Amino acid sequence: xxxxxxxxxxxxxxxxxxxxxxxxxxxxxxxxxxxxxxxxxxxxxxxxxxxxxxxxxxxxxxxxxxxxxxxxxxxxxxxxxxxxxxxxxxxxxxxxxxxxxxxx
Amino acid sequence: xxxxxxxxxxxxxxxxxxxxxxxxxxxxxxxxxxxxxxxxxxxxxxxxxxxxxxxxxxxxxxxxxxxxxxxxxxxxxxxxxxxxxxxxxxxxxxxxxxxxxxxxxxxxxxxxxxxxxxxxxxxxxxxxxxxxxxxxxxxxxxxxxxxxxxxxxxxxxxxxxxxxxxxxxxxxxxxxxxxxxxxxxxxxxxxxxxxxxxxxxxxxxxxxxxxxxxxxxxxxxxxxxxxxxxxxxxxxxxxxxxxxxxxxxxxxxxxxxxxxxxxxxxxxxxxxxxxxxxxxxxxxxxxxxxxxxxxxxxxxxxxxxxxxxxxxxxxxxxxxxxxxxxxxxxxxxxxxxxxxxxxxxxxxxxxxxxxxxxxxxxxxxxxxxxxxxxxxxxxxxxxxxxxxxxxxxxxxxxxxxxxxxxxxxxxxxxxxxxxxxxxxxxxxxxxxxxxxxxxxxxxxxxxxxxxxxxxxxxxxxxxxxxxxxxxxxxxxxxxxxxxxxxxxxxxxxxxxxxxxxxxxxxxxxxxxxxxxxxxxxxxxxxxxxxxxxxxxxxxxxxxxxxx
Amino acid sequence: xxxxxxxxxxxxxxxxxxxxxxxxxxxxxxxxxxxxxxxxxxxxxxxxxxxxxxxxxxxxxxxxxxxxxxxxxxxxxxxxxxxxxxxxxxxxxxxxxxxxxxxxxxxxxxxxxxxxxxxxxxxxxxxxxxxxxxxxxxxxxxxxxxxxxxxxxxxxxxxxxxxxxxxxxxxxxxxxxxxxxxxxxxxxxxxxxxxxxxxxxxxxxxxxxxxxxxxxxxxxxxxxxxxxxxxxxxxxxxxxxxxxxxxxxxxxxxxxxxxxxxxxxxxxxxxxxxxxxxxxxxxxxxxxxxxxxxxxxxxxxxxxxxxx
Numbered sequence: 001x002x003x004x005x006x007x008x009x010x011x012x013x014x015x016x017x018x019x020x021x022x023x024x025x026x027x028x029x030x031x032x033x034x035x036x037x038x039x040x041x042x043x044x045x046x047x048x049x050x051x052x053x054x055x056x057x058x059x060x061x062x063x064x065x066x067x068x069x070x071x072x073x074x075x076x077x078x079x080x081x082x083x084x085x086x087x088x089x090x091x092x093x094x095x096x097x098x099x100x101x102x103x104x
Numbered sequence: 105x106x107x108x109x110x111x112x113x114x115x116x117x118x119x120x121x122x123x124x125x126x127x128x129x130x131x132x133x134x135x136x137x138x139x140x141x142x143x144x145x146x147x148x149x150x151x152x153x154x155x156x157x158x159x160x161x162x163x164x165x166x167x168x169x170x171x172x173x174x175x176x177x178x179x180x181x182x183x184x185x186x187x188x189x190x191x192x193x194x195x196x197x198x199x200x201x202x203x204x205x206x207x208x209x210x211x212x213x214x215x216x217x218x219x220x221x222x223x224x225x226x227x228x229x230x231x232x233x234x235x236x237x238x239x240x241x242x243x244x245x246x247x248x249x250x251x252x253x254x255x256x257x258x259x260x261x262x263x264x265x266x267x268x269x270x271x272x273x274x275x276x277x278x279x280x281x282x283x284x285x286x287x288x289x290x291x292x293x294x295x296x297x298x299x300x301x302x303x304x305x306x307x308x309x310x311x312x313x314x315x316x317x318x319x320x321x322x323x324x325x326x327x328x329x330x331x332x333x334x335x336x337x338x339x340x341x342x343x344x345x346x347x348x349x350x351x352x353x354x355x356x357x358x359x360x361x362x363x364x365x366x367x368x369x370x371x372x373x374x375x376x377x378x379x380x381x382x383x384x385x386x387x388x389x390x391x392x393x394x395x396x397x398x399x400x401x402x403x404x405x406x407x408x409x410x411x412x413x414x415x416x417x418x419x420x421x422x423x424x425x426x427x428x429x430x431x432x433x434x435x436x437x438x439x440x441x442x443x444x445x446x447x448x449x450x451x452x453x454x455x456x457x458x459x460x461x462x463x464x465x466x467x468x469x470x471x472x473x474x475x476x477x478x479x480x481x482x483x484x485x486x487x488x489x490x491x492x493x494x495x496x497x498x499x500x501x502x503x504x505x506x507x508x509x510x511x512x513x514x515x516x517x518x519x520x521x522x523x524x525x526x527x528x529x530x531x532x533x534x535x536x537x538x539x540x541x542x543x544x545x546x547x548x549x550x551x552x553x554x555x556x557x558x559x560x561x562x563x564x565x566x567x568x569x570x571x572x573x574x575x576x577x578x579x580x581x582x583x584x585x586x587x588x589x590x591x592x593x594x595x596x597x598x599x600x601x602x603x604x605x606x607x608x609x610x611x612x613x614x615x616x617x618x619x620x621x622x623x624x625x626x627x628x629x630x631x632x633x634x635x636x637x638x639x640x641x642x643x644x645x646x647x648x649x650x651x
Numbered sequence: 652x653x654x655x656x657x658x659x660x661x662x663x664x665x666x667x668x669x670x671x672x673x674x675x676x677x678x679x680x681x682x683x684x685x686x687x688x689x690x691x692x693x694x695x696x697x698x699x700x701x702x703x704x705x706x707x708x709x710x711x712x713x714x715x716x717x718x719x720x721x722x723x724x725x726x727x728x729x730x731x732x733x734x735x736x737x738x739x740x741x742x743x744x745x746x747x748x749x750x751x752x753x754x755x756x757x758x759x760x761x762x763x764x765x766x767x768x769x770x771x772x773x774x775x776x777x778x779x780x781x782x783x784x785x786x787x788x789x790x791x792x793x794x795x796x797x798x799x800x801x802x803x804x805x806x807x808x809x810x811x812x813x814x815x816x817x818x819x820x821x822x823x824x825x826x827x828x829x830x831x832x833x834x835x836x837x838x839x840x841x842x843x844x845x846x847x848x849x850x851x852x853x854x855x856x857x858x859x860x861x862x863x864x865x866x867x868x869x870x871x872x873x874x875x876x877x878x879x880x881x882x883x884x885x886x887x888x889x890x891x892x893x894x895x896x897x898x899x900x901x902x903x904x905x906x907x908x909x910x911x912x913x914x915x916x917x918x919x920x921x922x923x924x925x926x927x928x929x930x931x932x933x934x935x936x937x938x939x940x941x942x943x944x945x946x947x948x949x950x951x952x953x954x955x956x957x958x959x
Contacts, residue, residue, distance in 0.1 A: 001700050022687050025667060026704050027729040034687045034705045049702045061587055069612070080702045085521045086587035087330055087562045094611075094618040368656065623665045624656050632828075636941060651828070651858055651938075 011044040012071035021099035044072040050081035111280035151244035154184035155267040160250035162310035164189040211469035232439040238275035247276035250314040258301030264408030264431035277303035295428035318410035322360040333621035335361035346492040354451020358517040366394040367627040384442035393627035415641035447492040448513035449479040460553030465535040480551040499569040520586030527588035668725035674880035676714035683712040707738040728767030728808035736775040740782020747789035754796040761799040770812015783813030799894030804830040822894035826863035826872035833861035859922040870954035904958035
């Protein structure tokens with residue numbers, strides 16, 4: 001099992017005022033993400049727990065690209081990984097950010 | 105003295121020898137091996153009907169049982185090499201040379217047989233290309249075909265799975281060849297005559313119905329969210345702006361996803377009646393909800409699909425059906441429709457390189473081409489305009505004039521990663537190495553990059569029409585290749601510039617909400633839902649029943 | 652989560668546990684207890700190299716159903732097959748005991764159990780089994796307190812193992828075509844007794860034995876609903892007032908019902924044999940007719956009962 005954190009220091013503030021959201025399920029090929037608005041508004045933190053080891057660089061690339069494309073400042077994303085492909089991780093992160101932005 | 109009717113005389117000799125096994129045109133199943141040994145001769149070009157779906161399997165087993173000392177070195181010309189008996193012909197030395205189009209389940213076996221020298225490969229063709237050669241330099245001496253029913257005069261009813269049969273018979277019968285048909289049943293009166301008896305020499309009632317595979321059924325339960333996201337992008341980013349009404353869907357889950365979200369997402373976009381009205385398409389069960397919701401005006405099919413017969417019979421306004429009520433398919437004509445009368449091909453593939461070339465030939469597997477290269481190519485002989493065709497053509501050149509030709513939309517949908525995290529975007533296609541190993545003159549490419557207009561991945565759409573040189577094309581492709589090594593190797597500045605120009609569009613650029621990409625968007629979630637949509641007319645084959 | 656289709660119109664089978672709660676309860680009324688932000692997770696999974704879920708696969712809380720106060724628990728059937736672990740089980744038991752204790756004080760009308768489980772988590776077997784036992788006990792206490800306990804079964808995992816047992820303790824049971832209720836799962840039977848006894852790959856067989864149609868035909872479930880969240884919601888609203896009181900009379904009636912059922916059909920090997928014995932017009936058609944058609948077909952006379 002690997003647990004690591006990826007910290008982005010200069011994220012654009014995430015819009016909306018929703019406090020938390022959950023997206024996805026920890027099932028095979030999927031991930032569960034808990035998003036919480038608990039950080040200073042230019043910081044973003046992603047905590048990853050995964051049983052698929054050795055892909056930290058890839059996680060880093062996915063998360064950096066996500067924070068680049070999406071305003072994530074103030075948000076902490078906690079991930080339970082079920083062995084998801086990078087594109088699924090990216091989709092769930094986008095969904096999580098969108099939920100926090102005030103969408104139903 | 106020059107002889108100008110040798111083929112005709114030869115034919116008469118064979119018919120005379122074969123006569124002892126036949127009562128008129130009817131041959132008994134028990135005599136089939138001996139009979140075939142009398143009509144087929146060493147070195148013959150034989151078309152053993154292996155279509156995409158139906159197989160003359162009874163005749164194939166019989167041919168594979170002839171004495172190879174007596175009959176050998178056959179040149180097999182057939183669309184599909186699908187059955188074990190097709191491979192057995194080569195393994196046993198009854199056949200030596202092969203020209204074909206599609207291999208499906210036998211892809212690995214063909215590669216092995218090529219490697220071990222059991223098969224001398226003529227070429228791998230597309231369907232329509234092979235059919236064309238039946239009339240040029242690959243005319244069969246003997247055609248072993250499959251039909252549903254025959255009468256004693258040799259008239260044939262080929263039914264919903266007519267597929268390649270009329271084309272094969274046309275080439276063989278009119279060049280002094282011999283046509284032998286296996287049928288499920290010999291009857292007195294046929295529902296309709298698909299092949300006139302004058303073109304058929306012998307009929308055999310086989311010991312079982314001919315083999316048909318349900319190749320075009322996709323279970324909605326297996327459609328993933330990523331495929332749904334890609335389908336949403338295709339509808340909003342391509343179907344809608346180009347106004348694509350006439351099209352072909354290559355088989356696969358991404359296109360099944362498109363079919364299943366027409367009644368929901370497509371409806372929300374207000375596209376009903378504006379896109380996807382006319383199809384060159386096999387009877388995909390996943391299109392049923394869209395048909396029932398009023399999206400489709402007409403479909404012409406290459407073949408049939410197991411379980412769909414009753415549904416099609418009750419939807420004769422949509423499908424081509426005979427006066428007897430059953431489907432009439434035709435692969436040659438539908439391929440022509442797909443080539444010239446469609447404004448878009450959209451399908452999926454297994455590998456794409458930096459120029460946009462794609463291939464399904466992966467290591468150790470000769471899959472063949474089937475019909476995709478036809479569908480997925482710009483038909484440069486086309487002259488009639490349509491809004492979609494003109495719009496695509498104008499995107500491909502700067503300052504278009506009235507001499508700027510139109511372009512067919514050729515869209516490749518591909519997830520960036522395949523099974524076991526194998527990247528689908530590569531620097532070099534596997535088929536290049538395969539061509540070296542097997543000493544093929546051409547690396548087998550399904551769709552060439554210069555025919556591709558768009559690539560759709562979960563990361564976005566790359567519009568290759570708008571690219572002006574190889575570097576732009578490469579970055580456009582890298583820009584949608586996600587987190588594969590190819591994608592990670594992108595020039596970020598170049599990709600952002602392409603995005604600013606609209607060459608690359610991400611879901612958020614198209615106003616697509618990632619939260620909408622859920623299975624709840626599918627009009628049908630299960631095969632059972634498709635049955636319900638069809639009002640109970642669709643009868644899925646046993647392997648798809650899961651209730 | 653699709654914003655093109657409302658939660659209420661969602662397909663129940665495809666919906667997440669959270670979306671099911673959102674669509675069954677009155678909009679916006681759900682208040683979660685021990686939500687994922689509390690990170691009350693399984694203390695055991697890590698040693699098996701398994702990542703977990705922030706809510707350990709069970710969501711609990713309170714809300715209203717057609718204005719009436721209810722407690723609700725929903726299992727996420729896609730996380731470890733919805734199976735009971737220590738925390739998961741403790742949350743369920745805690746919710747039930749809270750319903751018992753708050754029945755009068757807070758006017759709790761019912762507890763809704765959205766079950767979607769294969770049974771007990773192998774990695775937490777003892778804790779899981781204990782939780783099932785405690786849950787069964789707690790359901791009895793809740794019912795004695797006058798609160799209806801309604802089971803909703805329609806997810807991917809069905810209600811198997813201890814989940815099947817928990818279901819059977821409920822006041823009323825709502826099931827869909829996709830839903831299955833049983834104890835030993837098909838694979839378990841096949842592994843232990845061989846494929847001739849039970850071919851787990853024969854989906855038709857699995858659903859004839861444990862599926863929603865069979866259960867509702869025989870009274871093993873009280874309502875058969877279409878696979879829509881709105882239909883589960885409507886059935887729950889309708890069934891709450893129909894919940895039988897938990898009295899000795901009810902238990903005696905339940906015993907009699909089960910004994911009679913065993914007597915009448917105990918030697919049947921498959922559902923069509925039961926339908927045949929019961930005098931159903933088209934025994935093999937029960938499985939084949941459309942969902943619409945099945946919904947209106949008459950049940951066996953034993954199905955209309957007030958026991959459980």
